Amino acid sequence: MKKSAKxxxxxxxxxxxxxxxxxxNKIILLSVICILIMELCERLTYYSITxxxxxxAKNKLKYDNSxxxxxxxxxxxxxxxxxxxxxxxxxxxxxxxxxxxG
Numbered sequence: 001m002k003k004s005a006k007x008x009x010x011x012x013x014x015x016x017x018x019x020x021x022x023x024x025n026k027i028i029l030l031s032v033i034c035i036l037i038m039e040l041c042e043r044l045t046y047y048s049i050t051x052x053x054x055x056x057a058k059n060k061l062k063y064d065n066s067x068x069x070x071x072x073x074x075x076x077x078x079x080x081x082x083x084x085x086x087x088x089x090x091x092x093x094x095x096x097x098x099x100x101x102g
Contacts, residue, residue: 050076
């Protein structure tokens, strides 16, 4: 007659802890992948807009090359500066991190 292998409570707890750790690692990996895809799409959109903005200003709005280039530079500069200003305003009005955490 074979003896059935009994699982001790300690072994059971260890296996449950390993399963929980594996699940949390999968969730973290999924979150990282989602963030990376979102960043990729954001940058693709930004550079697509800046590349086409020169052509739009030149062909549709009938501006010179210098004015078209100036418009793109203003757009790029505002894209970098406005998030800093918006973050400062939102933190000063609603308190530190309250804009994110409620």
